[in-house]
Amino acid sequence: MTTSREIRLRSRPQGLPAAANFELATVELAAPGPGEVQVRNTWMTVDPYMRGRMNDVKSYVPPFQLGRPLEGGAIGEVIASNDPSLKPGDLVQSNFGWREAFNAPASSVQKLNTHGLPTEAFLGVAGMPGLTAYAGLLRVAALKPGDVVFVSGAAGAVGSLVCQIAKLKGHKVIASAGGAEKARFLKDEIGVDAVIDYKATGDSAAALTAALAEAAPEGIDVYFDNVGGGHLEAALNAARPYARFAICGMISMYNAEAPVPGPANMALIIGKNLRLEGFIVSNHWDMMGDFLKELGAWHAKGQLKWRQTVREGIASAPDAFIGLFTGANMGKMLVKLA
């Protein structure tokens, strides 16, 4: 028997999730059944989208169940196999995060070839957040030469890669993030053209509109939205005709306990011919090959900079998750499990 600890959803959060919404439980795993593998996770990810699954609301993924372990991306090592396709020692990627170990059909995990990258990169820059940045910027926002790009949540896992891709492709980039350390990282390491530190300016639509007008007096052509709220309203004000908005996330809304009014300037989308398009990364897996090829080339030239914020041990996972909403992470937030 293998002992594993896991995080279960004890109650549905109202507003900002709290430790009491989660519980740590211990389970004993039998040997894997026919066609199954047993995996010990080494890394798991926490991502803002998981907040939506904690509500009892139908969406593009079903809600998490109370009393059941949460789910999410993880990387682990096969420790026992009852299927010829995998053997002990193989590295695999799965959606069985939030637990130290698990049994699952071999077909439900993917063998991982790291191409020399650190394994945890596949939960971040080379994984789902990376592809989200790539597909959102290049396909959804249809980035084209000369575009001025505005990115909110710019120090996060997705946002920081959006900034880098846009810079590597020669664009002027304005990044919004909260706090001096994040601002410094974006300006000095990623090399964006201007940073709006919304913890300094305030995050009202008016404050952000003024900051954006100063950073990009010529206006913006692309807005990559991770935040919503005042950032979206400011971006509508700053948009040049035919600007495209890739709406990836609205983290400012996820913990709202009552409906938050949307931008008061939505009518601008008519006269400016704007396009706002929401997307989820799972519709863009077809770009993974192109993405990893470009990413590999940037990495080989030493052009890629990523940050991660690491918590240790399964018991820290709820806190890591909650930290996404309080700005505790620089780059990808991860939990190291073994």
Place this chain on the structure above:
Amino acid sequence: MTTSREIRLRSRPQGLPAAANFELATVELAAPGPGEVQVRNTWMTVDPYMRGRMNDVKSYVPPFQLGRPLEGGAIGEVIASNDPSLKPGDLVQSNFGWREAFNAPASSVQKLNTHGLPTEAFLGVAGMPGLTAYAGLLRVAALKPGDVVFVSGAAGAVGSLVCQIAKLKGHKVIASAGGAEKARFLKDEIGVDAVIDYKATGDSAAALTAALAEAAPEGIDVYFDNVGGGHLEAALNAARPYARFAICGMISMYNAEAPVPGPANMALIIGKNLRLEGFIVSNHWDMMGDFLKELGAWHAKGQLKWRQTVREGIASAPDAFIGLFTGANMGKMLVKLA
């Protein structure tokens, strides 16, 4: 000398325009100069977009100037010509509306071939509003087989044609309009599948969401927005994955004296992969040929139904315009000048 009366902008409206914002003035026109024609207008149009030009705000068209005649679509007859390209009796279309007669360079008016349609149709179903409906539905919203279509402002010049085109192309159509007479027209004459009379249901997002859920329990794939506000929020709630919103107008906002909060459910555009796209008809003139061809075919088969609301005389133009915002028109609102 020819005497002409014209409507000038006396003051910029605050909120709903009032008669006092306009003034009727009389001018004397000399004979047309070299290369000019003199035109007596027979019809002029009033359109919701003109409200935006009454504010002192930069947009895709410059604001109207105080003390100067307003501008807008008109059809008239050449009464004197000093240019070989036009002769007295020719019908022309121009942007010199809001006046009984004018002198202008011959190159600034377009000779009109009516193809047997009533001349005023070229200010409505066969003109700018018609092309707006056609381009918005087919190109911007990218209508495709099986789409369920929701149209707000559905009894207006644009909306009523959107409903008809969608019905002629075999779609389920839900139309929203204000008042029993409009509802009856849409249901019985245009043949839409369901009508929401927002004057009966109320126009809050909650009321419209409930009405839309009843009319289209399966959800909507296309929303043609002429209204904004609660209609837009309800459409976001009703949207099926990958729905496309053609944002043509937000008449509910145009007279707002303070910013009106946007939809409280904007975050739905992420998980549902929605696309919201604003547009102005002037970017779609290239579709005019296709549009008139299809329109002509529908007209020849007797499939086209349009309504117009006609006011008489230049002095009635401000009232006709104001009536756009109080729902006074069924179909195109026009002013007959001669």
